[in-house]
Amino acid sequence: MPRTSTLECPGCPPIRALTFDVLGLVKVTEARSKEGGIPKVVDRWGEPDSSKCILAASIDDRKSGPLLAIAREGGLIEILNPLNGHPCLSISNIIDNGPEPGDDAIVGLHLFKKQNLDLSSRSHTLLTCTTKGNASMRSVELTSSHADSTSSVSSRTWNVCASGNILCSQVDGNENYALFGGKGVEVNVWDLEQGTKIWTAKSPPKNSLGLFTPTWFTSATFLSKDDHRKFVAGTNSHQVRLYDISAQRRPVISFDFRETPIKAVAEDQDGYTIYIGNGSGDLASVDMRTGKLLGCFLGKCSGSIRSIARHPELPVIASCGLDSYLRFWDIKTRKVLSAVFLKQPLTNVVFDSNFAEEEVPSSVVDPPTEAQNTNETQESDEEEVQPLKRKKKSSKHSGSKKPKPKKRSKKAQDETVDDSS
Amino acid sequence: MGAKRKKREEVGGDDEVAGGKKQILPSMIKNKDKRSAVHAKLKHQKKIEKRKKAKAREAAEKRALELGEEPPVKAIPRTIENTREFDETVCKPDDEELFAGNDADEFSSILNRKSDPKILITTCRFNSTRGPAFISELLSVIPNAHYYKRGTYDLKKIVEYAKIKDFTSLIVVHTNRREPDALLIIGLPDGPTAHFKLSKLVLHKDVKNHGNPTSHIPELVLNNFTTRLGHRIGRMIQSLFPQAPNFRGRRVVTFHNQRDFIFFRHHRYIFESKESKQGDTKGNKDKDAKGEKSSQGKVVARLQECGPRFTLKLINLQHGTFDTKGGEYEWVHKPEMDTSRRRFFL
Numbered sequence: 001m002p003r004t005s006t007l008e009c010p011g012c013p014p015i016r017a018l019t020f021d022v023l024g025l026v027k028v029t030e031a032r033s034k035e036g037g038i039p040k041v042v043d044r045w046g047e048p049d050s051s052k053c054i055l056a057a058s059i060d061d062r063k064s065g066p067l068l069a070i071a072r073e074g075g076l077i078e079i080l081n082p083l084n085g086h087p088c089l090s091i092s093n094i095i096d097n098g099p100e101p102g103d104d105a106i107v108g109l110h111l112f113k114k115q116n117l118d119l120s121s122r123s124h125t126l127l128t129c130t131t132k133g134n135a136s137m138r139s140v141e142l143t144s145s146h147a148d149s150t151s152s153v154s155s156r157t158w159n160v161c162a163s164g165n166i167l168c169s170q171v172d173g174n175e176n177y178a179l180f181g182g183k184g185v186e187v188n189v190w191d192l193e194q195g196t197k198i199w200t201a202k203s204p205p206k207n208s209l210g211l212f213t214p215t216w217f218t219s220a221t222f223l224s225k226d227d228h229r230k231f232v233a234g235t236n237s238h239q240v241r242l243y244d245i246s247a248q249r250r251p252v253i254s255f256d257f258r259e260t261p262i263k264a265v266a267e268d269q270d271g272y273t274i275y276i277g278n279g280s281g282d283l284a285s286v287d288m289r290t291g292k293l294l295g296c297f298l299g300k301c302s303g304s305i306r307s308i309a310r311h312p313e314l315p316v317i318a319s320c321g322l323d324s325y326l327r328f329w330d331i332k333t334r335k336v337l338s339a340v341f342l343k344q345p346l347t348n349v350v351f352d353s354n355f356a357e358e359e360v361p362s363s364v365v366d367p368p369t370e371a372q373n374t375n376e377t378q379e380s381d382e383e384e385v386q387p388l389k390r391k392k393k394s395s396k397h398s399g400s401k402k403p404k405p406k407k408r409s410k411k412a413q414d415e416t417v418d419d420s421s
Numbered sequence: 422m423g424a425k426r427k428k429r430e431e432v433g434g435d436d437e438v439a440g441g442k443k444q445i446l447p448s449m450i451k452n453k454d455k456r457s458a459v460h461a462k463l464k465h466q467k468k469i470e471k472r473k474k475a476k477a478r479e480a481a482e483k484r485a486l487e488l489g490e491e492p493p494v495k496a497i498p499r500t501i502e503n504t505r506e507f508d509e510t511v512c513k514p515d516d517e518e519l520f521a522g523n524d525a526d527e528f529s530s531i532l533n534r535k536s537d538p539k540i541l542i543t544t545c546r547f548n549s550t551r552g553p554a555f556i557s558e559l560l561s562v563i564p565n566a567h568y569y570k571r572g573t574y575d576l577k578k579i580v581e582y583a584k585i586k587d588f589t590s591l592i593v594v595h596t597n598r599r600e601p602d603a604l605l606i607i608g609l610p611d612g613p614t615a616h617f618k619l620s621k622l623v624l625h626k627d628v629k630n631h632g633n634p635t636s637h638i639p640e641l642v643l644n645n646f647t648t649r650l651g652h653r654i655g656r657m658i659q660s661l662f663p664q665a666p667n668f669r670g671r672r673v674v675t676f677h678n679q680r681d682f683i684f685f686r687h688h689r690y691i692f693e694s695k696e697s698k699q700g701d702t703k704g705n706k707d708k709d710a711k712g713e714k715s716s717q718g719k720v721v722a723r724l725q726e727c728g729p730r731f732t733l734k735l736i737n738l739q740h741g742t743f744d745t746k747g748g749e750y751e752w753v754h755k756p757e758m759d760t761s762r763r764r765f766f767l
Contacts, residue, residue: 023521048518050525216747236747261747279749300758302766304740304749322740322751324510324649341509343518343649345740345751 012039012328012337015311016352017318018059018082019326021344024052024072026085029326029340039328039340045085048344052076056109059350060124068350069126071106077128079111079140082352089140104130108169110178127192129169129180133161137192158195161185167218168233173225181217187233189245201233202249213237218261223288224271232274232288234262240276242288253291258282266308266317268331275317277305283319285334297329299336307348320346501680506764510648519652526653527612528660531589538661540566541588546573550599551622558625558729559592561634562674562687564663566592580742584610590661594619604733607743608657613751614743615657617683617733625728632689632727637670638663639687644677650752651678651767654735681735681765687728694718735767 012031017039019027025046031039046052056071059082068082079089112125129135138155160166164184171178177198181187187201206212216236223230229245238259241251260279267274268285273294277283281301285294303323310317315331322345328337447460478493485492497503512519523529530536540563544552548571560566567588574582576593583591588609595603604617625631641662646655658676671691677684696718737753752766 023518023525025518048521048525050521259746260749263749279747280753281750281755298757300755300760302750302752302755302758304751322749343516344522 013314013316015039015314015316015318015328017309017326017328018057018068018350018352019320019342019346020054020057020070020348021324021342021346022053023048023050023344024054025344026054026070026080027342028085029342031328031338039326039338041340041342043085045080054347055106056128057348057350058109058111059352060111060113062113066352067111067124069109069111071109071128073105075104075106077106077109077126079124091138091140104132104134107131107166107182108180110169110171112171112175127169127171127178129160129166131165131167131182133159133164133166133180133185135160135169135178135180135190156195160188160190160197164215167216168220170221170231172222172228172231174228177228179220179222179231181220181233183216183236184214185217186215187217187220187231187243189228189231199245200249201243201251204250204254216261218263219265221265221267221274223267223274225269227271230288232265232267234265234276234278236261238262238278240265240274240286242291253288255286255291255293257284257286257293260304263321264305264308264319266310268310269312275308275310277308277319277321279304281305281321281323283308283329285331295334297334297336299327299329299339301325301327303345306346309349309351311351312353318349318351320349322346501763504763506761508648508764510650512647512649512652519649523656526656527608528656531660532656532664534664536589537663538565538589539587540590540592540661541579541583541586542566542568542592542594543571543579544593545595546571548594548596551624552594552596552599552601554624555601555622555729556594559594561636562639562728563661564636564638576743580607580609592661603736605743606657606661608660609742611741613653613657613741614739614748615654616736616739618736619731619733621730621732623730628726628728628730630725632725634687634689634727635670635672637667637672638665639670639672639674640666640668642673642675642677644675644679646678646767648767650738653751654683654738654767678767681767683733683735683767685729685731685733686726687730688724688726690722690724692720692722694720 014031016028016030019029021027025044025048027041028043028045029039030042051073053073054070055073057068058070059068060066066082067088068080069077070080071077075092077091078087080087106128108127108129110127112127123139123141125137125139127135127137134157136155136157160180161182161184165182166180166185167182169178169180171192176192177189178192179187179189181201186203188197189199190197203212203215213235217233218236220231220233222228223232223242230242232240232242234240234257238261239254239256240262241254244252257276258278258280260282262276262278264277265274272287272289273285274288275283275285281303283297283299283301283305285297286292287294297319301319301321301323303321303325305319305321307321308317308319316337317329317331318326319329320326320342324342324345325339326342326346326349327339329335330337445459447456447463450456450459482492531538542556542559542563544556556568560568580591590612591605591607591609593605593607594601595605597603601622602619604619605614606617607614639662641659643655643659646652655676655678662674671689673688673690675684675686675688677686735752735754738751739748740751741748754766758764758766
């Protein structure tokens, strides 16, 4: 018998991830059953169009009314509902007298989680940053009627760097501080309330040969949700550096990882482990207290890793990259849980954490959901009242909506049906 | 004493249970003479059986043909290509994302005939012996190719100069130990960079009965680039040649992919009609010469090889132009990817 060895991939716990690729498509991948589920592409939103390549994405996955913001090429920002992909809002980032959108592409995007709880309209804040360094914070209002929402109520723009290109930007866990770094731009930390730069890094001194590596940060992340003072940045010369604002301006710990630029960094929830992915597809986890490499994730990843996402609850990380695969990894064993081929080079991945699997008999579900579908759009505000978990729904969809809307929990359903009737 | 008895038992056991469940494998016998004797006997037996089966098959076929019935179906031999591991990245014919991706990729302007390819060929810094001969042959194979000496320019600078001069591709022939052994194809302006390992180079003058290439634009044959990665490499190779092949020139360049090795061949062909009864008549030069008047004739194409012959193997594919330090790779071969002998990537 021919010598073949196929790696048996253990399945994934129930997870839902959204990926974004260079053709502007958003694909939803879900793994269903409790153990041993194979993730499959469930949905695809958008039409393939390379001029709408997705450059950055940010998800605000609250339990009620989650939102997904994506930034496309050409300065377009869209806010979608991550459940069904319907666009809630789309704004253009083009400044009138500013540079051409082609030159000034959006590099970082963050959708703020705290917002004014206002039933009739909700305002959300978005922080965007472009390669030329124009960071802007704008609030947009989302009214209940999806079609036309008033765009930017207030926006504040400032320039983050005088020269050079910004390549990475992140907002910390408490959403008060943001960091920016890039090619020729040292990492800066800004206070968002006051709009001031509170700290800049200083590059390490010349090495023994008198050579000075130019500053080129390709990815950065804050180390923990509560502490805005420590963050990790990866450079183009395959170096990973830990900075501490309260300690010094030079990096506290810095080490080399393989030979290609560090393209993605993601932090773990314990506050000291990070996951780094580089340009030739190597994914590894590092303990930042000591700077020691904990281990590499081996799994036939042959393309540059563009984005890593850590699931907020389960010990799973997802990585996606230029080889068009989305891979789920188990953190403890560092093995591949599964890999999904998604046909286009991927740029970003986010997890949708409010996804739980539940077997509910479909007969009970069907009648209320028919009524509920039509009311769903208006009911989005009432749903804020009770937290909902999205469950698997096996009913057919009604109406003209293309993707299947997710079923709410039974208790909430009854209440909403009561409200509508 | 004990050893001899054991051997005899084993040999005896072999004869006894010849058709039984347990068979003594030659590898279990420790004595080399005995082991080789048993192995030779087994091989001889297998050979006799195989010959018997083949004869039976031939006899059955001849009998069927004589009786006018259908000959029994020939069994398909198992090959590595037949048993290739299932690859989910194989391009499907109805994949709209594939077409959208194709429209969006870097070669689409050339492949849609909006612009013409213009190739710049250069070498690594030290070039000797077979290198220049190979380059001159490449210049004759690829139309609209120009050769510039390397000098001591940085490759990144060369890329910039080529962009200014409107070249669409840059080919770098790398020599090692006086033999060309690697080929870097860089798409411009910011196309992908493919790094190939070059081997088995046979120059034009070394090919037996070689023909002389003309300067017609050749036809291009790209075989077996099935997966997504293969498709992309296929398009990259296609973008080196002009998209208006001159069929009257009867010149064909073939890139045949088999087991991740890409074989390059360059032929001139001629159509002839081979007739069983009548005399030989030379066929026409056109492709649509199939409608020959002679009734019994089969039209065959005769090939004459001209030009170099070499094989390429993809080492890595980099997104963007050549930049080893700061580059990100779309595909890089890692040893952990070779999980089985039947897994191929192109």
